[in-house]
Amino acid sequence: MNMFTTPQPIMRGAALAAKKIVIVDDYEESCKLLAEILSSTYDCSYTSDSQSALNLINQTRPDLILLDYKMPGVMGVDVCRMVRESETTKNTPIIFVSGAATIDERIKAFETGADDFISKPFHVKELILRIKARLSDKEPEVTSEISAANLKMNLLSRQVFVDGEEVNLTPKQFDILKLLVAAKNNLVTREKCLTEIWGDTEVTSRNVDSQINYLKRKIQKFHGRIVAVPSLGYRLESQE
Structure with a gap:
C-alpha cells in the first residue's frame, strides 16, 4: 500500500490524563482496529504512512508506541532506530505488532531497541496486558x-x-x-x-x-x- 494517511487521533472515552499511544501500521484498518480496542483507556493516535511516523511521535510525545515491522518505504526497525537515537524519545517503550515475523526479524527488532514483540493474530487480552506491563509505574528505586x-x-x-x-x-x-x-x-x-x-x-x-x-x-x-x-x-x- 502506497498511501499517505494523516495522523488520526482516537480519544473516545479516554480520560484527560490518559496515557498516549501512537500506532504505526501501513494497513489503515489495522490502525483503526488497534485504536478502537485501546481508546476506552488510552489516548490513541495513528498513521499508516511510515514516513510520517517520526513527525507524529515527536509531535505527540507518546508514552508507548505500537509499531508494525514490515512496511513499504521506511521499515518498522528503521522507525524504531530513529526513535532510540532521539534524546526526547529514546526511552519510550516500543512494542512491535506484526505478522509472520521470522526469528531473525524478531532478533533484529530487539537489537534495534524494541521492548516487546507480539505476532498477529494476537489475543486482545494479551495485547492489553503487555501494554499495561510496559506502562505500569515502576517501584521506586532504593537508590538513584x-x-x-x-x-x-x-x-x-x-x-x-x-x-x-x-x-x-x-x-x-x-x-x-x-x-x-x-x-x-x-x-x-x-x-x-x-x-x-x-x-x-x-x-x-x-x-x-x-x-x-x-x-x-x-x-x-x-x-x-x-x-x-x-x-x-x-x-x-x-x-x-
Whole structure:
C-alpha cells in the first residue's frame, strides 16, 4: 500500500490524563482496529504512512508506541532506530505488532531497541496486558545511583557515565548493565536477563550475547571488564 494517511487521533472515552499511544501500521484498518480496542483507556493516535511516523511521535510525545515491522518505504526497525537515537524519545517503550515475523526479524527488532514483540493474530487480552506491563509505574528505586569503579549509573534519568563522560546505551543495554553492576563481581545468568528484561517474549540467549557485545564496546574505558561465564552467563569485574 502506497498511501499517505494523516495522523488520526482516537480519544473516545479516554480520560484527560490518559496515557498516549501512537500506532504505526501501513494497513489503515489495522490502525483503526488497534485504536478502537485501546481508546476506552488510552489516548490513541495513528498513521499508516511510515514516513510520517517520526513527525507524529515527536509531535505527540507518546508514552508507548505500537509499531508494525514490515512496511513499504521506511521499515518498522528503521522507525524504531530513529526513535532510540532521539534524546526526547529514546526511552519510550516500543512494542512491535506484526505478522509472520521470522526469528531473525524478531532478533533484529530487539537489537534495534524494541521492548516487546507480539505476532498477529494476537489475543486482545494479551495485547492489553503487555501494554499495561510496559506502562505500569515502576517501584521506586532504593537508590538513584549505582556504580562500579569509574562507571556510574543514574537510575532515575537512565544515564551512564564512564570517567564522567556519558555513554549512550539502548534501553535493553542499560537494563543489562544495571543487572551486572548491581551484582558486581557475581554471576548474572542469561536466564535472569531474559526473565527480567524480556519477560515472556520469545527470544533466545543469543540476543543477550549480542547486547553484551555491543555493551562491551560502548564501555571500553571502564576500569574493569564483563566476563563470560561459560554456559551460564556473565559477571562484571570491577577494579575498585
